[in-house]
Amino acid sequence: xxxxxxxxxxxxxxxxxxxxxxxxxxxxxxxxxxxxxxxxxxxxxxxxxxxxxxxxxxxxxxxxxxxxxxxxxxxxxxxxxxxxxxxxxxxxxxxxxxxxxxxxxxxxxxxxxxxxxxxxxxxxxxxxxxxxxxxxxxxxxxxxxxxxxxxxxxxxxxxxxxxxxxxxxxxxxxxxxxxxxxxxxxxxxxxxxxxxxxxxxxxxxxxxxxxxxxxxxxxxxxxxxxxxxxxxxxxxxxxxxxxxxxxxxxxxxxxxxxxxxxxxxxxxxxxxxxxxxxxxxxxxxxxxxxxxxxxxxxxxxxxxxxxxxxxxxxxxxxxxxxxxxxxxxxxxxxxxxxxxxxxxxxxxxxxxxxxxxxxxxxxxxxxxxxxxxxxxxxxxxxxxxxxxxxxxxxxxxxxxxxxxxxxxxxxxxxxxxxxxxxxxxxxxxxxxxxxxxxxxxxxxxxxxxxxxxxxxxxxxxxxxxxxxxxxxxxxxxxxxxxxxxxxxxxxxxxxxxxxxxxxxxxxxxxxxxxxxxxxxxxxxxxxxxxxxxxxxxxxxxxxxxxxxxxxxxxxxxxxxxxxxxxxxxxxxxxxxxxxxxxxxxxxxxxxxxxxxxxxxxxxxxxxxxxxxxxxxxxxxx
RNA sequence: GCCCCUGUAGCUCAGUGGUAGAGCGUGACAUUGGUAAUGUCAAGGCCAUGGGUUCAAUCCCCAUCGGGGGCUCCA
Numbered sequence: 187x188x189x190x191x192x193x194x195x196x197x198x199x200x201x202x203x204x205x206x207x208x209x210x211x212x213x214x215x216x217x218x219x220x221x222x223x224x225x226x227x228x229x230x231x232x233x234x235x236x237x238x239x240x241x242x243x244x245x246x247x248x249x250x251x252x253x254x255x256x257x258x259x260x261x262x263x264x265x266x267x268x269x270x271x272x273x274x275x276x277x278x279x280x281x282x283x284x285x286x287x288x289x290x291x292x293x294x295x296x297x298x299x300x301x302x303x304x305x306x307x308x309x310x311x312x313x314x315x316x317x318x319x320x321x322x323x324x325x326x327x328x329x330x331x332x333x334x335x336x337x338x339x340x341x342x343x344x345x346x347x348x349x350x351x352x353x354x355x356x357x358x359x360x361x362x363x364x365x366x367x368x369x370x371x372x373x374x375x376x377x378x379x380x381x382x383x384x385x386x387x388x389x390x391x392x393x394x395x396x397x398x399x400x401x402x403x404x405x406x407x408x409x410x411x412x413x414x415x416x417x418x419x420x421x422x423x424x425x426x427x428x429x430x431x432x433x434x435x436x437x438x439x440x441x442x443x444x445x446x447x448x449x450x451x452x453x454x455x456x457x458x459x460x461x462x463x464x465x466x467x468x469x470x471x472x473x474x475x476x477x478x479x480x481x482x483x484x485x486x487x488x489x490x491x492x493x494x495x496x497x498x499x500x501x502x503x504x505x506x507x508x509x510x511x512x513x514x515x516x517x518x519x520x521x522x523x524x525x526x527x528x529x530x531x532x533x534x535x536x537x538x539x540x541x542x543x544x545x546x547x548x549x550x551x552x553x554x555x556x557x558x559x560x561x562x563x564x565x566x567x568x569x570x571x572x573x574x575x576x577x578x579x580x581x582x583x584x585x586x587x588x589x590x591x592x593x594x595x596x597x598x599x600x601x602x603x604x605x606x607x608x609x610x611x612x613x614x615x616x617x618x619x620x621x622x623x624x625x626x627x628x629x630x631x632x633x634x635x636x637x638x639x640x641x642x643x644x645x646x647x648x649x650x651x652x653x654x655x656x657x658x659x660x661x662x663x664x665x666x667x668x669x670x671x672x673x674x675x676x677x678x679x680x681x682x683x684x685x686x687x688x689x690x691x692x693x694x695x696x697x698x699x700x701x702x703x704x705x706x707x708x709x710x711x712x713x714x715x716x717x718x719x720x721x722x723x724x725x726x727x728x729x730x731x732x733x734x735x736x737x738x739x740x741x742x743x744x745x746x747x748x749x750x751x752x753x754x755x756x757x758x759x760x761x762x763x764x765x766x767x768x769x770x771x772x773x774x775x776x777x778x779x780x781x782x783x784x785x786x787x788x789x790x791x792x793x794x795x796x797x798x799x800x801x802x803x804x805x806x807x
Numbered sequence: 808g809c810c811c812c813u814g815u816a817g818c819u820c821a822g823u824g825g826u827a828g829a830g831c832g833u834g835a836c837a838u839u840g841g842u843a844a845u846g847u848c849a850a851g852g853c854c855a856u857g858g859g860u861u862c863a864a865u866c867c868c869c870a871u872c873g874g875g876g877g878c879u880c881c882a
Contacts, residue, residue, distance in 0.1 A: 370877075371810090715842090
């Protein structure tokens with residue numbers, strides 16, 4: 187069993203933190219295809235015994251080239267660290283003046299010269315004292331040199347006139363870098379700690395050939411086209427209103443329709459598996475969260491108190507305490523268990539303004555949340571059916587690649603019951619033949635968990651659902667059930683959100699499908715387009731028949747020409763446009779124009795079209 | 808929150824130290840059309856907000872607010 191410290195390969199994406207928002211920060215933030223802030227995962231690579239790919243060496247070398255260029259052009263800039271990352275590299279500099287876009291251009295020009303000069307990369311081992319002396323003017327490098335563990339070699343690497351403290355792993359010479367481009371400049375704290383000084387991070391990308399660089403830039407463009415914020419506005423799905431504040435989502439009619447479909451799909455699954463709907467308040471007395479431990483463990487994520495008649499209330503950051511109160515409201519018998527309470531529970535969590543991002547990082551969102559209260563001996567079966575339901579969901583929404591991460595609790599806080607939970611999770615996955623990685627210490631504050639990540643259509647990874655086992659909250663709230671032995675026992679809880687947050691899930695779906703939702707999800711499934719206003723009446727009849735059949739259909743009533751209408755609705759990514767001209771009106775047919783197909787289709791009867799679309803919706807295509 | 812960039816019409820963007828333009832979209836009119844943009848006209852902007860510099864600020868400076876890109880994992 188290899189151990190990945192955390193998911194990090196690929197373009198992974200910011201997590202809401204589904205139940206454990208603080209965990210979200212552990213995931214590498216993702217510029218979905220944007221600037222290149224991804225990382226390589228050395229842990230995993232080393233653990234799996236693979237040699238680092240040459241690309242890493244090339245990019246690490248490119249980082250040196252950048253530092254060399256900076257030394258030449260901005261000698262006052264102190265280089266700190268500059269690793270290779272997924273898709274490129276970065277180098278952090280300490281410098282009073284900000285690097286401007288024109289500075290980047292100048293640096294890039296100098297880098298090209300350094301690459302063209304094809305300097306050989308030479309390394310030498312030195313003593314700690316020599317290293318410290320060499321970097322006497324650079325406290326960051328001195329700190330690094332002094333931190334190298336006793337017994338490990340300390341090495342300096344040189345290209346041309348630039349020497350850097352470096353562990354090594356380079357291309358033989360700078361000429362190996364076929365194509366290099368600086369992407370952006372960003373602030374970054376020294377060693378990632380916000381108590382440390384802010385450095386300037388320059389991001390770049392490097393490739394063996396120009397063609398590969400071009401392909402990469404094209405890929406970035408593709409990702410930008412799918413950006414859910416852009417598509418959300420273009421397709422009228424949602425907005426975030428300055429007047430209301432950041433991180434708060436307004437679902438417009440078309441987005442709300444998609445949300446309703448998602449909710450219905452989830453609800454069907456819940457009913458089929460014996461869940462019971464509940465609804466809980468959005469604000470509750472702060473005491474509830476004191477007792478649950480959220481106020482203690484998660485204070486930074488909870489909005490401040492609202493004082494009413496001397497009582498302090500809090501906006502709901504989690505749904506579990508509410509569900510627990512329902513459980514606790516009456517005596518429970520073992521005959522009732524498992525009790526499965528489900529709610530599309532809207533929660534509010536404080537996220538720092540700089541971290542907000544479209545639908546994927548927000549302050550108010552709705553989870554497809556549920557809490558299962560069961561006897562310990564039911565835990566395994568309950569966990570397994572939850573895993574099955576997660577798979578049903580992911581599959582239905584078109585995700586093919588799924589990764590599972592088992593988050594264990596830190597050794598420091600780990601108790602015997604955690605072991606039980608971890609075993610249950612592993613057993614569930616193993617019995618289904620699902621491969622997984624262990625995220626050591628990545629569990630919730632109350633227990634171990636399973637995180638489900640999916641890859642979208644262009645390969646980016648997103649964190650969606652989570653299933654968490656909890657022995658702690660039942661303890662804190664002193665939950666019991668009367669057993670068959672007549673004694674009181676403590677139930678185990680499973681927290682689970684499979685889509686995660688509907689906001690985030692929607693954002694991921696938008697990007698996954700590039701806005702072109704399959705017919706069963708599309709907010710408008712059919713637009714009936716009369717060729718002239720003479721067919722308006724017929725078109726309306728067709729629309730009404732489609733609506734009667736349960737479809738989401740509209741008529742394009744404007745007096746635009748057909749070509750215009752086709753273009754308009756294609757850009758709106760409507761699955762079907764039904765052309766209705768004189769011939770169709772007379773014959774009682776429609777001429778379908780299907781999204782993704784440019785060829786003309788012969789007219790078919792409305793009934794035939796209804797059958798076609800119905801079949802497609804059934805198959806979720 | 809912190810760093811960098813940014814804010815002109817609903818959207819995408821031009822522009823100037825002397826109070827503004829285009830395209831798309833929207834509306835009206837004409838046109839009644841056959842598979843990715845018909846034409847004409849019109850409406851629409853306190854140039855994010857608040858200060859400052861100046862005879863004069865959308866433009867320069869500062870602040871605030873919003874938007875974008877980032878913010879441990881190694882020399």
